[in-house]
Amino acid sequence: MKIGIVGLGLIGGSLGLDLRSQGHEILGVSRQERTCQIAIARGAVDDASLELALLADTDLIFVCTPIAHIPSTIAALIPKISPATVLTDVGSVKASIVNDITPLWQNFVGGHPMAGTAESGIEAALHGLFAGNPYVLTPTDATPKAAISLLESILRPLQVKLHYCRPEDHDRAVAWISHLPVMASASLIAACNSDQAISELAQTLASSGFRDTSRVGGGNPELGVMMAQYNTSEVVRSLRSYRTQLDALLHLIEHENWADLEAFLKATHQTRPNYLKP
Amino acid sequence: MKIGIVGLGLIGGSLGLDLRSQGHEILGVSRQERTCQIAIARGAVDDASLELALLADTDLIFVCTPIAHIPSTIAALIPKISPATVLTDVGSVKASIVNDITPLWQNFVGGHPMAGTAESGIEAALHGLFAGNPYVLTPTDATPKAAISLLESILRPLQVKLHYCRPEDHDRAVAWISHLPVMASASLIAACNSDQAISELAQTLASSGFRDTSRVGGGNPELGVMMAQYNTSEVVRSLRSYRTQLDALLHLIEHENWADLEAFLKATHQTRPNYLKP
Structure with missing residues (x-):
C-alpha cells in the first residue's frame, strides 16, 4: 500500500x-x-x-x-x-x-x-x-x-x-495515568525548596525513590504544556481529585492517625498492580 | 573485630x-x-x-x-x-x-x-x-x-x-527525597478513582510514566507509616510545601497560563539532574 x-x-x-x-x-x-x-x-x-x-x-x-x-x-x-x-x-x-x-x-x-x-x-x-x-x-x-x-x-x-x-474516554483515562503523573511529579521537584545546606544534602542522598517519582516531572516541558493545553478540563479534574487525596493523607499524618494511614497505604499497595498488567 | x-x-x-x-x-x-x-x-x-x-x-x-x-x-x-x-x-x-x-x-x-x-x-x-x-x-x-x-x-x-x-538535618533532607515521594506517589494511586469503565481503560493504557511515578506509593505500607510516625513534623512540612506547589500549578492550568506553566516545567526539568549526581 x-x-x-x-x-x-x-x-x-x-x-x-x-x-x-x-x-x-x-x-x-x-x-x-x-x-x-x-x-x-x-x-x-x-x-x-x-x-x-x-x-x-x-x-x-x-x-x-x-x-x-x-x-x-x-x-x-x-x-x-x-x-x-x-x-x-x-x-x-x-x-x-x-x-x-x-x-x-x-x-x-x-x-x-x-x-x-x-x-x-x-x-x-x-x-x-x-x-x-x-x-x-x-x-x-x-x-x-x-x-x-x-x-x-x-x-x-x-x-x-x-x-x-470514545475520544472523551481516552482523554479522561490518559489524564489519570499520563498527564496527572507529570504534574504530580513536577510539583515534587518544585517542592524541594529548602535552604541551601539541606538542599545540597537532599541532592546528595537522593536515590531510586526520588529518581523514579521525579522522572516524568523532569521531562520535556513542551510536552507537559501540551498535555495541559489540549486536555485542560480532564487534567484539572484529575489534579483536583489528586489534591483531595493529598489533603486526606496530610490530615491523617497531622492527626497522627496511623491506623487510617496504614489502611490508605495498604489500599494503594493493593491497587497499583492493576495498572501493571502485562 | x-x-x-x-x-x-x-x-x-x-x-x-x-x-x-x-x-x-x-x-x-x-x-x-x-x-x-x-x-x-x-x-x-x-x-x-x-x-x-x-x-x-x-x-x-x-x-x-x-x-x-x-x-x-x-x-x-x-x-x-x-x-x-x-x-x-x-x-x-x-x-x-x-x-x-x-x-x-x-x-x-x-x-x-x-x-x-x-x-x-x-x-x-x-x-x-x-x-x-x-x-x-x-x-x-x-x-x-x-x-x-x-x-x-x-x-x-x-x-x-x-x-x-546533624540528625535533624538528615530527617529534613530524607523527608524531601524519600518520605514525600512516598506520600505524593500514594496519593496518585488513590486519585485514579474514576468510574469503572474509565478505571479499566486507564489500567489498560498505563505504561512506564505511571509505573515509575506510582512505584514508591505502592510499596510496603508499614514502611510508609513508619516514615510518617517517626518523622512527623518534617513529613508534614514537606507535604505542605508540596501542596503549595501543586496548587500553584493547578492555578496556572485553570487560568490557561501556558507561558508560566512552561516556565514552571522548564525549572523542574533543569533542577532534576541535581538530584541524580553519580
Missing part, C-alpha cells in the same frame, strides 16, 4: 521503519530538508519532501506532527488528496482533534500509539517501537467502517495492542 | 555478609530461630541466637531492627555489654532515635545506610548491597571521636559513601 507520513520525528520515523519493512511504499513529509534526508538515509521512507503534494496518491496518511499542527496540517492536505484517502493522527489527546477534523474529512480515524522513548526526532526512530504496546483508536459513530478496517489491517502486523474507545 | 548485629533482615543480613567477608567475627541476634538458622546457613553470621547475651563480648553492635524497636533493643542490650562497646543503628529516621539513645549510651553513633531492594528479610540479604551508596552518620557534639573512628574503619572497606550531618 502507498502510505504517507507527515512529521518525521520519533513516532513518524518509527512508523516509517516498521511499515516499510512490511513492504509498503512510504512517502514522508517534513518541514525540514535535513530531516527528509535523514529519513531516507535511515530507511524510514522511500521518498520524502517538504511538500504535501508528494502524498497526493496515497491510500492512508499518518499525521505525526505536534498536536498544535494537526488540524492545520489536515486542512492543508485536504485540497491535495482524494476523498478515499484515510487520514489518521497520533496525537496524545483525542477529543479536540476528533471534534476539529470530523467535519472536515469523513475518512478520519483518531489514533494514539502509547509508545515512546526519552529521545525525540528522526535520529531516535526505532524499529519495533510499537510492538507489544497499546495503540488506541477513537472512531466515532460517523466513522466509516472501511476506514477503521484499513487502518487496523496496517497496524496489526506491527503487533500493537489495539484498543477502541 | 567481634561485631554484633541485632535484627537479621535485609540490612542486618547484608551487613553480616559484607563484614564477614572482611574477616570480622559476626554474631547475630534475631527474634526468630528460623532466621538465625538461615543467617548461619547463608554465611551472614558466624553464630546466631535469640538471646542478646551472645553479644556480651563484642566491640561494635549494629542495631538493625525496625525503628520502633531500636530504643527498647538498646535498653535491653545495655545491662549485657561493656561500656566500651560502640552501638550504632541503621534507622531511616535519626533525630528521635539519637535523642532517645544519647542519654543512655555514650558510645552511640546514629547511622543510616541509604541502600535497599524491593525485597526484605534474611533471604533477600545481598553481598555488596552498600557499595557505592550513601551511608549517613549523625554524631552529636557529645559523641566520642573514637567511637566515630571505629565505625568508620569498619564501614570504609564496604566502599560506602560516608556523609555526616
Whole structure:
C-alpha cells in the first residue's frame, strides 16, 4: 500500500521503519530538508519532501506532527488528496482533534500509539517501537467502517495492542495515568525548596525513590504544556481529585492517625498492580 | 573485630555478609530461630541466637531492627555489654532515635545506610548491597571521636559513601527525597478513582510514566507509616510545601497560563539532574 507520513520525528520515523519493512511504499513529509534526508538515509521512507503534494496518491496518511499542527496540517492536505484517502493522527489527546477534523474529512480515524522513548526526532526512530504496546483508536459513530478496517489491517502486523474507545474516554483515562503523573511529579521537584545546606544534602542522598517519582516531572516541558493545553478540563479534574487525596493523607499524618494511614497505604499497595498488567 | 548485629533482615543480613567477608567475627541476634538458622546457613553470621547475651563480648553492635524497636533493643542490650562497646543503628529516621539513645549510651553513633531492594528479610540479604551508596552518620557534639573512628574503619572497606550531618538535618533532607515521594506517589494511586469503565481503560493504557511515578506509593505500607510516625513534623512540612506547589500549578492550568506553566516545567526539568549526581 502507498502510505504517507507527515512529521518525521520519533513516532513518524518509527512508523516509517516498521511499515516499510512490511513492504509498503512510504512517502514522508517534513518541514525540514535535513530531516527528509535523514529519513531516507535511515530507511524510514522511500521518498520524502517538504511538500504535501508528494502524498497526493496515497491510500492512508499518518499525521505525526505536534498536536498544535494537526488540524492545520489536515486542512492543508485536504485540497491535495482524494476523498478515499484515510487520514489518521497520533496525537496524545483525542477529543479536540476528533471534534476539529470530523467535519472536515469523513475518512478520519483518531489514533494514539502509547509508545515512546526519552529521545525525540528522526535520529531516535526505532524499529519495533510499537510492538507489544497499546495503540488506541477513537472512531466515532460517523466513522466509516472501511476506514477503521484499513487502518487496523496496517497496524496489526506491527503487533500493537489495539484498543477502541470514545475520544472523551481516552482523554479522561490518559489524564489519570499520563498527564496527572507529570504534574504530580513536577510539583515534587518544585517542592524541594529548602535552604541551601539541606538542599545540597537532599541532592546528595537522593536515590531510586526520588529518581523514579521525579522522572516524568523532569521531562520535556513542551510536552507537559501540551498535555495541559489540549486536555485542560480532564487534567484539572484529575489534579483536583489528586489534591483531595493529598489533603486526606496530610490530615491523617497531622492527626497522627496511623491506623487510617496504614489502611490508605495498604489500599494503594493493593491497587497499583492493576495498572501493571502485562 | 567481634561485631554484633541485632535484627537479621535485609540490612542486618547484608551487613553480616559484607563484614564477614572482611574477616570480622559476626554474631547475630534475631527474634526468630528460623532466621538465625538461615543467617548461619547463608554465611551472614558466624553464630546466631535469640538471646542478646551472645553479644556480651563484642566491640561494635549494629542495631538493625525496625525503628520502633531500636530504643527498647538498646535498653535491653545495655545491662549485657561493656561500656566500651560502640552501638550504632541503621534507622531511616535519626533525630528521635539519637535523642532517645544519647542519654543512655555514650558510645552511640546514629547511622543510616541509604541502600535497599524491593525485597526484605534474611533471604533477600545481598553481598555488596552498600557499595557505592550513601551511608549517613549523625554524631552529636557529645559523641566520642573514637567511637566515630571505629565505625568508620569498619564501614570504609564496604566502599560506602560516608556523609555526616546533624540528625535533624538528615530527617529534613530524607523527608524531601524519600518520605514525600512516598506520600505524593500514594496519593496518585488513590486519585485514579474514576468510574469503572474509565478505571479499566486507564489500567489498560498505563505504561512506564505511571509505573515509575506510582512505584514508591505502592510499596510496603508499614514502611510508609513508619516514615510518617517517626518523622512527623518534617513529613508534614514537606507535604505542605508540596501542596503549595501543586496548587500553584493547578492555578496556572485553570487560568490557561501556558507561558508560566512552561516556565514552571522548564525549572523542574533543569533542577532534576541535581538530584541524580553519580
